[in-house]
Amino acid sequence: MISRRKVLTAAGIGIGTAYMPFVGAAELLPKTGKRIVIVGGGWGGATAARYVKRAAPDIDVVLIEAEYAFRSCPTSNWVIGGIWGMADITTSYDRLTSRHGIHVLRDRAIGIDLDKREVRVTSGQVHFDRLILSPGIDLIYDGIEGMDGAGRARFPAAWKAGPETAAIRRALEAMPSNGTVAMTVPLGPYRCPPGPYERASLIASYLKKNKQGARLIVLDANQKIISKGKLFKAAWDELYSDIIDYRPEQELVGVDADTGTIRTAFDDIVADVGNVIPPQRANGLLFDAGLVPKGRRWAPVKPWTFESTIAENVHIVGDATDQATVGRVPKSGYVANSMGKVAAAAAVALLEAKEPPRPSMANTCYSLVNDTEGISVTALYKFDDVSQKFVVPPGASGLSSGRSTIVARNARDWAHAIWADMLG
């Protein structure tokens, strides 16, 4: 939080005297009609942008995203495992503009004025009639000793696809053949519950083929594998029993970048390659705007519309939302995609003074366990009028029956289908 405020201050100084944020100015995109502004071009935000346009082509849609292109978190473990390259998980935002008429503003959202209905970016501000926030997560390094610049470089999280993803891949390729890889898993809830275990599987798969004698130590803060546990465990027992050393209930205490050591409450582990996935919370933008209550890590929403429970005209979707208010849905890409659609339909309806439609959501989440085999979890979510949250209808949730090549092939096709759904 403090660092974010520093950034804010710095940005204000950088802008200088040409205009003061929120005072007198610089509307970057003068409005001509009704406008929905979306912050964050990830799974929730890009989807919301497309589906607002799909439901109401006349609404002006502005998507604010700082990155030059979309890099997918789901399937980024495949890059770490050497199955795909970074180019395979990278998609341009250009089609959102050329095919769908969405204004993609390549800038960073640094503040929200809820009263004036303006989003501040580094180059000015953008007015909205309704706002859909899909800003994702922040990593929490407070409380982990040694996680300064050097610590983070030595033990990257790679929990947002990008340079750190490629860095872990390179480190794996460069490590000695009988070396040690160590990774840490935070207590849930965090982004992508099966993600750490898929990553462990694909690192082990790579080690098995290319680094004989190497091992992978998984230091999990949880009591057990928290997603697809039965399927991961079966795959690890059958494929990687001599490679993966899985240790549950390991509280991460700190790291030492110089010696390559990860310290838990029980052990010191020296690793040739280390991956620390820290605890997470909603993006700081939401804290700064007062959209996360004191003492909470995630933003509460009304699940029928994904409007904030705190502010009017504002919807929040994706990993930043509080499951205590949404219902028991995972922080997955597919769910964020579903939330984006629900919020888009609701925002359009509310802008037109209509009743928002009854929402539905789904989740299918694939994990590879080696180059050719995958496992999956699937669920349908409907709105329950009694609890006022999303629930799974009886029987409509479950796992693939085991690992198989068809699941892996479906996973590849799913990725392309859902990226087309989000990005055109």
Added chain:
Amino acid sequence: MRKSRLGMALVGVLLWPAMALADADPIEGLAWTCAGCHGPAGASPGQTIPTIAGLRPRHFSEALRRYRSGERSFYVMRIIAKGLSDGEIDALAKHYAAQAFVPTKTTGGGVTAMETAACSTCHGADGKGTDKGPRLAGQPAEYLETALADYRSGARKTSAEMVEALQGLSPAALASLSRYFAAMR
């Protein structure tokens, strides 16, 4: 609070008559959840997930009911279908039937000299389906091949005609047939 906001929005709409939303299809929100796998136009860009847009409602509904009852066992759809009512299944079928079928891209060569007269009895001479058999033309090759292999192995029993028709065909023949229909337009 809510009333005043709606009031404000209503004023906005009155001042801005250009807004025109097509009559909301009540099933649309549910249909949108399919797009994550089946693509935004009901057509997946890959080779294993079938196109669902433009299917005859009868075949669409029948497939979902069979997934729900367990007659068909595909690991994703048998779970999703459990959460759908008869009314929702039929509404989804109608929704997707109203959209254009999009042929999937086919990789690899099609078969040129394949005897497909037996197939055309139910699936039509053009492969676009009849009331008796669903569309094959333009569906992804790997999806078709999996379906044929499941009939051939007995894993899928939903059509006695299919089990019979595939008797004696080799895996290579099933692959050829799949590519043939995938490439058909």
